[in-house]
Amino acid sequence: MLGCCAGQRRQLASDQTDIIEGVDLSKSMVEQAERKNIYDRLIISDINAYLAKTSLDFDCIMVADVFIYLGDLSETFELIKAGKKRPGKLAFSTEHLETGSFKLERSGRYAHSKHYIISLCSQFGFELSHFSTIKLRKDKAAFLTGGLYILDF
Incomplete structure (x- = not known):
């Protein structure tokens, strides 16, 4: 999920996925999402920088x-x-x-x-x-x- 929106979007996808990564430029948003404990992995990064270095499996x-x-x-x-x-x-x-x-x-x-x-x-x-x-x-x-x-x- 690009843009983790403090974990709100993850709840929408929870029944459809096994593993979810959340990527957000905002440290604050990632920290809020982390407190909700609903992502498997959270990354603070610019979206294009993340996409450039990540194998999208x-x-x-x-x-x-x-x-x-x-x-x-x-x-x-x-x-x-x-x-x-x-x-x-x-x-x-x-x-x-x-x-x-x-x-x-x-x-x-x-x-x-x-x-x-x-x-x-x-x-x-x-x-x-x-x-x-x-x-x-x-x-x-x-x-x-x-x-x-x-x-x-």
């Missing part, structure tokens, strides 16, 4: 609420493609953008378009198996629209 890579902190995702997709050891799934969320590729919003977070994600799939050999828009999170009085993606690799 996983069935599923989950990236929940992380790509909002990255603009251009091509390096991340390239590293996943290069590091994967077997077929699997990449599941992630984005803040949804209707047109263009990606955009830095006033909130300081990035939004990504479906068109942009499809272009990355084409470039790096992933296949889009699911896309839907969702209510991602409440921001002030309104919900932000998010994109939920599942890719096969």
